[in-house]
Structure formats: structure tokens, C-alpha cells
Amino acid sequence: MTNTIFSGKCPQCQLLNDDVDMRQNNYPFWECPKCELQILVEDEKALILRNRGKGEFIYNLIKFNRECVLVETDSHSYPNGKEIIDTVHLEKYLKNKVQQSEEFTCTKLINSYVNFKFDNQPEDNYIKQSEHFKIDFEDNSIQ
Numbered sequence: 001m002t003n004t005i006f007s008g009k010c011p012q013c014q015l016l017n018d019d020v021d022m023r024q025n026n027y028p029f030w031e032c033p034k035c036e037l038q039i040l041v042e043d044e045k046a047l048i049l050r051n052r053g054k055g056e057f058i059y060n061l062i063k064f065n066r067e068c069v070l071v072e073t074d075s076h077s078y079p080n081g082k083e084i085i086d087t088v089h090l091e092k093y094l095k096n097k098v099q100q101s102e103e104f105t106c107t108k109l110i111n112s113y114v115n116f117k118f119d120n121q122p123e124d125n126y127i128k129q130s131e132h133f134k135i136d137f138e139d140n141s142i143q
């Protein structure tokens with residue numbers, strides 16, 4: 001049951017067996033580059049915020065390296081005192097309370113390109129976004 005402990009990986013992506021390191025965004029919260037889930041760490045608790053981030057990351061390489069219990073927040077992003085006890089609880093909270101992630105956004109298109117080009121990440125994400133928007137940054141005929 002490692003899913004209900006936050007140790008730097010996105011808990012939502014972990015449910016899909018995808019280990020994604022969360023990064024610091026401008027607020028600064030921890031945000032998943034893939035699904036934009038946001039976490040605020042306060043008093044050794046990892047608060048899962050109900051609204052998603054916008055992919056506006058701080059360009060640092062800091063990774064979260066502690067272990068915190070995941071907790072719910074209310075609609076104003078304050079902790080509501082409920083610890084997330086297992087993956088079923090987590091899934092339910094993500095599905096019913098947290099804003100859903102949009103699969104295709106311009107920010108994701110740009111971030112996936114930057115990740116693939118400059119961060120040695122696989123091209124798949126970028127191709128998916130690129131095909132959706134019919135924009136390919138590798139195509140020199142577009143401005």
C-alpha cells in the first residue's frame with residue numbers, strides 16, 4: 001500500500017502503474033507533469049488539492065524525498081482532516097472531488113516537446129499531443 005504515502009511520485013499516475021516524479025510549480029506546490037495533480041505538503045502531510053495545476057513549473061531538479069501521508073482537502077484547498085487510507089479511497093477522492101485532467105492542452109503539447117527534446121524523455125507523449133493538435137514543432141514549414 002505505497003500508494004497512499006506521498007514520496008514524490010504522483011499518486012494518481014501510480015494508480016495506473018506509472019511512476020511520475022512530481023515537480024515544483026510556481027505556487028509552489030508539487031505538480032505532476034503528466035496529469036497536473038497538485039500536492040501541498042504541510043505539517044508532514046501531503047494535501048491533494050482539488051484543482052489541477054497549469055504545467056507552469058519552476059525549472060529546478062529538486063525532487064521530493066520524504067514520506068508523507070496523503071490527505072484530502074475541502075473545496076477551498078484546506079485540509080478536511082480525512083487521511084486517505086487506501087487506493088480505493090484515493091481513487092474515489094480523485095474521481096469525485098478532484099478536477100479532472102484534460103488530456104490535450106497546449107501546455108501539455110509544449111511541455112511534452114521540451115521533455116522529449118531536452119530531457120531525454122520518450123517521444124510518445126509528444127506524438128500523442130502533436131497528432132491531436134496537428135502541430136509538429138519539428139516541421140520547419142510552420143512558423
Ligand SMILES: [Zn+2]
Binds near residue numbers: 013014020032033037
Ligand atoms: Zn500524475
